Amino acid sequence: MLQSLNHLLKEIKPLDQEAIAAAGRHLDQLTKPPGSLGKLEDTAQQLAGITGETITELGKKAVIVMAGDHGVCEEGISAFPAEVTPQMVLNFLSGGAAVNVLARQAGADVVCVDIGVNSDLEHPQLYSRKVRKGTRNMMRGPAMTEQEALEAIHIGINLVKELVDDGYTLFATGEMGIGNTTASSALLAVLTGTDVAGAVGRGTGIDNDMLRHKQEVIERAIEINNPDVNNPLDVLAKLGGLEIAGLTGVILGAAIYRRPVVIDGFISSAAALVASRISPQSTSYIIASHLSHEQGHARLLEAIGLSPMLRMDMRLGEGTGAVLAFSLIEASVRVMKEMATFASAGVSQAPSEQ
Numbered sequence: 001m002l003q004s005l006n007h008l009l010k011e012i013k014p015l016d017q018e019a020i021a022a023a024g025r026h027l028d029q030l031t032k033p034p035g036s037l038g039k040l041e042d043t044a045q046q047l048a049g050i051t052g053e054t055i056t057e058l059g060k061k062a063v064i065v066m067a068g069d070h071g072v073c074e075e076g077i078s079a080f081p082a083e084v085t086p087q088m089v090l091n092f093l094s095g096g097a098a099v100n101v102l103a104r105q106a107g108a109d110v111v112c113v114d115i116g117v118n119s120d121l122e123h124p125q126l127y128s129r130k131v132r133k134g135t136r137n138m139m140r141g142p143a144m145t146e147q148e149a150l151e152a153i154h155i156g157i158n159l160v161k162e163l164v165d166d167g168y169t170l171f172a173t174g175e176m177g178i179g180n181t182t183a184s185s186a187l188l189a190v191l192t193g194t195d196v197a198g199a200v201g202r203g204t205g206i207d208n209d210m211l212r213h214k215q216e217v218i219e220r221a222i223e224i225n226n227p228d229v230n231n232p233l234d235v236l237a238k239l240g241g242l243e244i245a246g247l248t249g250v251i252l253g254a255a256i257y258r259r260p261v262v263i264d265g266f267i268s269s270a271a272a273l274v275a276s277r278i279s280p281q282s283t284s285y286i287i288a289s290h291l292s293h294e295q296g297h298a299r300l301l302e303a304i305g306l307s308p309m310l311r312m313d314m315r316l317g318e319g320t321g322a323v324l325a326f327s328l329i330e331a332s333v334r335v336m337k338e339m340a341t342f343a344s345a346g347v348s349q350a351p352s353e354q
């Protein structure tokens, strides 16, 4: 499975520099001072580099919400019980979660994936791709085997391929998994060398005592697993989660199949960090939507080299911030398509000669 991943990763190419330059030239002909639309211009150029088209045509959009449970919940690291994971999956499927509402607002489809929920779930709209019923407790040993992590990555890559074949052009990452901020903080700490105190946050809203305990649990998990910092797959398997590994696959898949992928908050960014360590080129295909309120998120984005579009004090996950940013991405395409040029509008571009 590692061989087949390495084979797929060879498909990840740098962005199309000619298309980026052509988009830049087009932007500079539009009736505005050069660069004055800031990140809208950066995004338009990034989209051009990803798709190879000067003006990108965006069609169907999907937020891929990967759900998985975490054995480390046994240690009492979340403000909510693990049963909430399957309950929320049913909520996604009936359209009542925050991400459903924001996806409707954005005109995007919610693709809900059971990649590792610790419960038997069946629903016509559910993508059942269960690798196992939750991870093992990382405080007692590896959360996953390397094979399980690889399987989850492949599920993410294959899902993107399936959706691309079905006409999807823009992706967002989302997740559900009680306990997954613990796994994400552990990945952040190990992969960036941040001390655990700076990488850990309140997740669903734990108090100071629980926060201290969560920090100790992560420290102990890192100690007993002794992950190899230079082997992102080893770190992911030992300390990550099935939904995080699945999202790592989604991000790599977006890069392989040349589609933009908008990442959400802390957990999605932990998956993006792993993807960036597996394939540094994959980061060119990522758009960071927002800066979550979770401590450590800024550090995570900085480590990947991404700058978020929005700052909304959100700390929910599910893909909520990412689908919110869809309208900004579509706005950048609209600028490219609809703005008049200096020539067409008869607007002076250079200071008049007197």
Ligand SMILES: Cc1cc2ncn([C@H]3O[C@H](COP(=O)(O)O)[C@@H](O)[C@H]3O)c2cc1C
Pocket: 077, 078, 079, 080, 084, 088, 175, 176, 177, 178, 179, 180, 181, 182, 202, 203, 204, 205, 316, 317, 318
């Ligand atoms: C009702 C509810 C809905 C959620 N939607 C996303 N999360 C978020 O909270 C969880 C991570 O926080 P922790 O690590 O503290 O458990 C993840 O499921 C994440 O998606 C939710 C959490 C709850 C309780």
Ligand SMILES: O=C(O)c1cccnc1
Pocket: 181, 202, 203, 204, 264, 265, 266, 267, 268, 292, 293, 294, 297, 314, 315, 316, 317, 318
């Ligand atoms: O930033 C996030 O994605 C986040 C933060 C806290 C809890 N759940 C998700």
